Structure formats: structure tokens, C-alpha cells
Amino acid sequence: MTTTAPRPSAPRPSAPPRPRPAAASDGGQPSSPEASEAVTGLDMVLVDGARGPLRRMVPPARTVARFGASLARRPETVVRTGGDLVRELGRIAVGRSEVAPSPKDRRFADPAWTGNPFLRRTMQAHIAAAQAAARLVEDADLDWQDDERIRFTLTNVVDALAPSNVPFLNPLALKAVIDTGGRNAVSGLRRMVSDLVSPPRVPSMVEPDAFTVGEDLAVTPGAVVLRTDVFELIQYRPTTETVRAVPLLMVPPTINKYYITDLAPGRSIVEHYVAAGQQVFMISWRNPDERHADWGLDTYGQAVLDAMDAAQRVTGSERVALQAFCSGGIITAMVLAHLAATGRLDRVAAASFAVTVLDWARAGTVSALMDPEAVREATEKSRRKGYLDGAMLAEVFAWLRPNDLVWNYWVNNYLQGKPPAAFDILFWNADTTRMSAALHRDFIEVAVGNALTEPGRATMLGTPVDLSAVDVDAYVTAGIADHLCPWQACYRTTQLLGGESRFVLSTNGHIASLVNPPGNPKSTFQVAPDTPADPEEWLSRATKEKGSWWPDFMAWLGERSGDEVPAPESLGSAELPVLGDAPGTYVLEK
Missing domain, CATH: 3.40.50.1820 (Alpha/Beta hydrolase fold, catalytic domain)
Incomplete structure (x- = not known):
């Protein structure tokens, strides 16, 4: 196969504006089906599959510099957003805040997040801070490329810092400690070590022996x-x-x-x-x-x-x-x-x-x-190895939807110490090539x-x-x-x-x-x-x-x-x- 199009080292023309991802307060999920068009693409997956997904979570220095310079030119925006956040945190502290997670955000579905005053305030503070950060990006009025880069980083950082990921804050983890006498912590640590020793270095979504190909799956004669x-x-x-x-x-x-x-x-x-x-x-x-x-x-x-x-x-x-x-x-x-x-x-x-x-x-x-150098680096890495590692691709796919495919299993596998449920699609997804x-x-x-x-x-x-x-x-x-x-x-x-x-x-x-x-x-x-x-x-x-x-x-x-x-x-x-x-x-x- 050959192409007469420019090689990957040549930058593409600027793309038209596209729908933006939902704010982090919505659980990191697109606000509409159309919004997903701005989130990812096969080209990005293949580049990240060679370079590793975490590389993309840190925006280029020039993007960070442009973001900072844009906010510096709008001090009133920073002051207004900061003031709004401080006032909202005050309302949260006295129990008068109306901030709430999206009904579709499963991270805070446990009744303890709304029934326990301390947990409710912690959750509301996280959501309020995420909303303020999203407004800063919006008001910075960056070009579409820098906007995408900053938003992607922001979404991943906010999702990672959610109180639902913290062992002593998540009510499911606390209940597991009581129910198991602390054995969940030992089991969770064992599972974490097992997952981290080899790629894909994300929580397992299904047990490796949950199914057998030819016996449970792929059995049509x-x-x-x-x-x-x-x-x-x-x-x-x-x-x-x-x-x-x-x-x-x-x-x-x-x-x-x-x-x-x-x-x-x-x-x-x-x-x-x-x-x-x-x-x-x-x-x-x-x-x-x-x-x-x-x-x-x-x-x-x-x-x-x-x-x-x-x-x-x-x-x-x-x-x-x-x-x-x-x-x-x-x-x-x-x-x-x-x-x-x-x-x-x-x-x-x-x-x-x-x-x-x-x-x-x-x-x-x-x-x-990605920039042209990222594309060159990705193809060169697979060329030297002879192939693109399927485990790396699995890691990339997981980080495309971190709340569903990373942090959900972080809570289940590590904080609760429970095995993931047996699900045939996730078993197939883990059976990488x-x-x-x-x-x-x-x-x-x-x-x-x-x-x-x-x-x-x-x-x-x-x-x-x-x-x-x-x-x-x-x-x-x-x-x-x-x-x-x-x-x-x-x-x-x-x-x-x-x-x-x-x-x-x-x-x-x-x-x-x-x-x-x-x-x-x-x-x-x-x-x-x-x-x-x-x-x-x-x-x-x-x-x-x-x-x-x-x-x-x-x-x-x-x-x-x-x-x-x-x-x-x-x-x-x-x-x-x-x-x-x-x-x-x-x-x-x-």
C-alpha cells in the first residue's frame, strides 16, 4: 500500500471546531452522542499504542504556556472564577450548596455520598473545583488544538483526584473493611501488584480464567x-x-x-x-x-x-x-x-x-x-520492535474511558478487594493481539x-x-x-x-x-x-x-x-x- 498524501511528518490543515467533551462534573462522559466525536479516534489510538497513553496526559509545554498567557491577559476571568469557587466552597461548608453529580455518574451512587455530611461536602467540593477549572479553560478561548489538549489533561486529572478513588473516603471500601475484617486490603494489594508487573498496567477488567475460547466462547460449530x-x-x-x-x-x-x-x-x-x-x-x-x-x-x-x-x-x-x-x-x-x-x-x-x-x-x-514528532516516534517504535504490542493497545483503550475502565475497577478490585465480574466482551478485550x-x-x-x-x-x-x-x-x-x-x-x-x-x-x-x-x-x-x-x-x-x-x-x-x-x-x-x-x-x- 502506498499513499500520495503528505507523510505523517507534515502537519494537517487546521480542523474546524468540534463539539467539546462534557465537564468533569458529569463523570467524564460526553454530554451528548455528538460530543464523543471530539474525544478520540483510531489514528490517536494507534499513535498512543506505540508511545504509551500516559504521554498524552501531559500537554506540550507550548500549550501550557499559551494557556497561562491567555489567562494572564484575562485577570478578571481568573478573579471571577476564583471568587465563584470560594463562595461555592463556603456554601458547601455550611451545607447550603446545590452542587450535585450527574444522575449518570455512578461513582457517587452509594447513598453515603449524599447521606453522610462529610462525604457529601467532599464530593461537592470536588465537583465545584472541577467546574471552576473547566470554566477557566472555556474562558481562555484557546484555539481548538490547545483547547483539546488542555481539556484532555484536565479531565484525566480531575477523574483521578475524585474522592471515590480514595480508600478512606469511598463508602464501598469502608464497608468492605468492616465486612471482611480488613482482608479486602490484603486482597486488593495482591491484585494491584499482579496488575502492575506486566502490561497493560491497569486494573484487570476480568479474571484471566473467566472463560475458555472454544468451550465458553467461539463455540458455533x-x-x-x-x-x-x-x-x-x-x-x-x-x-x-x-x-x-x-x-x-x-x-x-x-x-x-x-x-x-x-x-x-x-x-x-x-x-x-x-x-x-x-x-x-x-x-x-x-x-x-x-x-x-x-x-x-x-x-x-x-x-x-x-x-x-x-x-x-x-x-x-x-x-x-x-x-x-x-x-x-x-x-x-x-x-x-x-x-x-x-x-x-x-x-x-x-x-x-x-x-x-x-x-x-x-x-x-x-x-x-499529537504533533508530527509523536507520529514519527510511534511508527519508529513499532518498526524497531516489529509490531505494536496488543497489551499497550489495551491500556490505551482503557484510558479512553478512565471512569468506566480504570477507576471503576480500581474501586472494585483494589479498594474492595473483589474479583471483577465475568463478562465475555471484557474477556475478549483482554485477549489482545x-x-x-x-x-x-x-x-x-x-x-x-x-x-x-x-x-x-x-x-x-x-x-x-x-x-x-x-x-x-x-x-x-x-x-x-x-x-x-x-x-x-x-x-x-x-x-x-x-x-x-x-x-x-x-x-x-x-x-x-x-x-x-x-x-x-x-x-x-x-x-x-x-x-x-x-x-x-x-x-x-x-x-x-x-x-x-x-x-x-x-x-x-x-x-x-x-x-x-x-x-x-x-x-x-x-x-x-x-x-x-x-x-x-x-x-x-x-
């Missing part, structure tokens, strides 16, 4: 029918008498393992598809190491083509449908452009992109929170240069990428609370592709919007009859449907998957015999 150096191809066993003639090839992310699509029974996307009469094939990526440092986008693009060939040979179908997830969607989109450029796009019956960003104009924050150095570099170049938005700025397997030439029908999904791939950025995929698109906005965030099985009474999705250029216009036209988007996708795909044919009696073929049972061997590699 199937077989490996192809194994290459890069991937294994799994064919799933049909459970219906007839199946759709056109098979579906699923392309999972290259970050983490494929079984996010095949979690526990009843929560498995693959299981649902097979039960709906769909022939399903799955790519299971190999976990690369330093031997595979030169595996770039072209390597993974060729792997998708190889998997398509195999699915067609096994089923005898002339066409195949594709469904890709997150970073797998970036690769798949570029492969589709390659097929269009080489006159072979007729092999594809339909395409689906789940939580995938192809236009990074406002989806990433690398130009705000590495990313080859070349793929890490290629992803960053594509994202930072926003190379997929202009024809010819990137290439796949020697052909220019022009997404407007990809005129197959597309089904595009996003999560309304996605902190990594904001739904507005995912929506812009519909404007880049040349075919008819159906956009579906699911509930929840990046992963929960995918793992959204039918039967959950709280699940909904939004859909509109067309896809106008403005995502907000789409939202105004959308109607809310109850339930999961999985059946909707199966109905949409069924219209594009040919006739129903008798289900195959066995898996594989004479040319591609079964090599072993699902989930295969690559998914088990550490």
Missing part, C-alpha cells in the same frame, strides 16, 4: 477449511435445511481476535446468521510477531481476496457478500476499490461496514493531541492523511483506491455512543461509496452496538429511507425500531444473496478439505 501464514478461514456448519446461495465472508478487526462476532451462545452474531439460513465464512487473523513486521495493508488485502476465492470454491458461488468490522472495514473498502479498478467488482454481491471510519476529517484527534509494524504504519498514514477521501491518494495491491467506484449496495452500522468511531464519522462512509447505502444507528457504544442480540427489551436502532449528505439531516428523518439490527441485516442481505439452495451436508470441499474444528488454532495463539 464449524471447521477450518484454509490456513495461510496470515489467516485461517472458518466455515460454519449450517443449521437450516436450505441456505442462501451467496456466502457471507466476515472480516474481523486486526485489533483483537475474531470471536467478538462469536461470543457466548445467544450473544453470537455468527450463530444468529447461521440460524437465519446464511452461509458464513470467517477470517481468523494470525497473531503476528517480529517475523511478520512487513505485513502491511497489501498483505491483509490479499488475504481478503484469498478468503473470497476459498469461499467461492467451497460453495460453488460466483459471488460473495462481505461484512467487515472496524479496522477490518478499512482493509475491505480498499479491497473493493481494487476489485473495481481491475474490473472484478461483480464478484461482490453486497458489502457491510460495522463501526468503520473511512473519512477521518473530524473522526480523529491526532492533529490536536499484536499489530505488525507495516500495518501499524499504513493505518496511521491512511488516517492522518485522510487518504481514502480522494481518489488515488492511496493504493491497494498496486491499484489506486477510488471508493466512489465501489457501486455495490452497502449496509453501514454505527453506535450512537461510540467513543472510538463516532457515528457521524461512520455515516460519512455512505457518502464515499458509489452504491446505494442503508445506514443503521444502533444503541450503545463501539462493541455493545455490535453485540446486540435480539430479545433485549432495551435494544433499538434507527434507520431512514435514504442517506443525505448531512448526518444530522439523516437523524431528523430516521425512525426508531425496537430490537436488534441483526434481523434487519439478515433481511437486507437475503435480498442480495440469491436463491435458497439445499444446505451442504459436509464442510469444505475436495479441493479445500477440513483442517480442523472451529475455532481453529490461530485464535488460541498468545
Whole structure:
């Protein structure tokens, strides 16, 4: 893969103003779905994954200097904000303050935070100070880049200093001391030491033996029918008498393992598809190491083509449908452009992109929170090592939502001394994989240069990428609370592709919007009859449907998957015999 866009060392043009994160008093969560667009992006994750997330928590000296100089030019602002804080602290001291946490802030949900006068005052003082600091940043009127840097640091510092993180203040910790006779402190210290000795150095979100892949997770019956150096191809066993003639090839992310699509029974996307009469094939990526440092986008693009060939040979179908997830969607989109450029796009019956960003104009924050030197440093670190460490990526993901993924477990694991609850999604998240150095570099170049938005700025397997030439029908999904791939950025995929698109906005965030099985009474999705250029216009036209988007996708795909044919009696073929049972061997590699 090559790009003709500027290298990462070249700064990008200034981005337009974007929605800002919520004040720290709101628990550090975005105040609206739109606000999440300002929080993070895949480009930033990949840069931080090499450099370490804590580097970003300290803003550059020049940003701090500009912030200080701006406040120095506005002494009345500092005096007014300071005075407001002093008066509010006075009201807190005498018990007359109305300051309260957001109803969604779970840190202060215990009744002791409001019922105990000392704890209530401590909580209110923390919130009041956080609000004052946020007002100072607001009044400093910094440019958008410095504003993002200062706000990110402020949010993380304020969250870390919350009284709920302090052992002798948190009522849950105090109750645990009484209930266990202090054994919680010993257990918590043991857990902390265990977590800190190796990356990711954050509190464990799930016990390492909570699940077993192939026994509890990834148990949909199937077989490996192809194994290459890069991937294994799994064919799933049909459970219906007839199946759709056109098979579906699923392309999972290259970050983490494929079984996010095949979690526990009843929560498995693959299981649902097979039960709906769909022939399903799955790519299971190999976990690369330093031997595979030169595996770039072209390597993974060729792997998708190889998997398509195999699915067609096994089923005898002339066409195949594709469904890709997150970073797998970036690769798949570029492969589709390659097929269009080489006159072979007729092999594809339909395409689906789940939580995938192809236009990074406002989806990433690398130009705000990182400088060109940071990008160079990140790619150089992975080049020297041969890969980007999956444990470092897990640490980055945790610090994207510190209240939910760090401090929540700090309280549970260390202060209360309790084991984290067994949750299949978090177990998958902890089952990390590495990313080859070349793929890490290629992803960053594509994202930072926003190379997929202009024809010819990137290439796949020697052909220019022009997404407007990809005129197959597309089904595009996003999560309304996605902190990594904001739904507005995912929506812009519909404007880049040349075919008819159906956009579906699911509930929840990046992963929960995918793992959204039918039967959950709280699940909904939004859909509109067309896809106008403005995502907000789409939202105004959308109607809310109850339930999961999985059946909707199966109905949409069924219209594009040919006739129903008798289900195959066995898996594989004479040319591609079964090599072993699902989930295969690559998914088990550490």
C-alpha cells in the first residue's frame, strides 16, 4: 500500500471546531452522542499504542504556556472564577450548596455520598473545583488544538483526584473493611501488584480464567477449511435445511481476535446468521510477531481476496457478500476499490461496514493531541520492535474511558478487594493481539492523511483506491455512543461509496452496538429511507425500531444473496478439505 498524501511528518490543515467533551462534573462522559466525536479516534489510538497513553496526559509545554498567557491577559476571568469557587466552597461548608453529580455518574451512587455530611461536602467540593477549572479553560478561548489538549489533561486529572478513588473516603471500601475484617486490603494489594508487573498496567477488567475460547466462547460449530501464514478461514456448519446461495465472508478487526462476532451462545452474531439460513465464512487473523513486521495493508488485502476465492470454491458461488468490522472495514473498502479498478467488482454481491471510519476529517484527534514528532516516534517504535504490542493497545483503550475502565475497577478490585465480574466482551478485550509494524504504519498514514477521501491518494495491491467506484449496495452500522468511531464519522462512509447505502444507528457504544442480540427489551436502532449528505439531516428523518439490527441485516442481505439452495451436508470441499474444528488454532495463539 502506498499513499500520495503528505507523510505523517507534515502537519494537517487546521480542523474546524468540534463539539467539546462534557465537564468533569458529569463523570467524564460526553454530554451528548455528538460530543464523543471530539474525544478520540483510531489514528490517536494507534499513535498512543506505540508511545504509551500516559504521554498524552501531559500537554506540550507550548500549550501550557499559551494557556497561562491567555489567562494572564484575562485577570478578571481568573478573579471571577476564583471568587465563584470560594463562595461555592463556603456554601458547601455550611451545607447550603446545590452542587450535585450527574444522575449518570455512578461513582457517587452509594447513598453515603449524599447521606453522610462529610462525604457529601467532599464530593461537592470536588465537583465545584472541577467546574471552576473547566470554566477557566472555556474562558481562555484557546484555539481548538490547545483547547483539546488542555481539556484532555484536565479531565484525566480531575477523574483521578475524585474522592471515590480514595480508600478512606469511598463508602464501598469502608464497608468492605468492616465486612471482611480488613482482608479486602490484603486482597486488593495482591491484585494491584499482579496488575502492575506486566502490561497493560491497569486494573484487570476480568479474571484471566473467566472463560475458555472454544468451550465458553467461539463455540458455533464449524471447521477450518484454509490456513495461510496470515489467516485461517472458518466455515460454519449450517443449521437450516436450505441456505442462501451467496456466502457471507466476515472480516474481523486486526485489533483483537475474531470471536467478538462469536461470543457466548445467544450473544453470537455468527450463530444468529447461521440460524437465519446464511452461509458464513470467517477470517481468523494470525497473531503476528517480529517475523511478520512487513505485513502491511497489501498483505491483509490479499488475504481478503484469498478468503473470497476459498469461499467461492467451497460453495460453488460466483459471488460473495462481505461484512467487515472496524479496522477490518478499512482493509475491505480498499479491497473493493481494487476489485473495481481491475474490473472484478461483480464478484461482490453486497458489502457491510460495522463501526468503520473511512473519512477521518473530524473522526480523529491526532492533529490536536499529537504533533508530527509523536507520529514519527510511534511508527519508529513499532518498526524497531516489529509490531505494536496488543497489551499497550489495551491500556490505551482503557484510558479512553478512565471512569468506566480504570477507576471503576480500581474501586472494585483494589479498594474492595473483589474479583471483577465475568463478562465475555471484557474477556475478549483482554485477549489482545499484536499489530505488525507495516500495518501499524499504513493505518496511521491512511488516517492522518485522510487518504481514502480522494481518489488515488492511496493504493491497494498496486491499484489506486477510488471508493466512489465501489457501486455495490452497502449496509453501514454505527453506535450512537461510540467513543472510538463516532457515528457521524461512520455515516460519512455512505457518502464515499458509489452504491446505494442503508445506514443503521444502533444503541450503545463501539462493541455493545455490535453485540446486540435480539430479545433485549432495551435494544433499538434507527434507520431512514435514504442517506443525505448531512448526518444530522439523516437523524431528523430516521425512525426508531425496537430490537436488534441483526434481523434487519439478515433481511437486507437475503435480498442480495440469491436463491435458497439445499444446505451442504459436509464442510469444505475436495479441493479445500477440513483442517480442523472451529475455532481453529490461530485464535488460541498468545
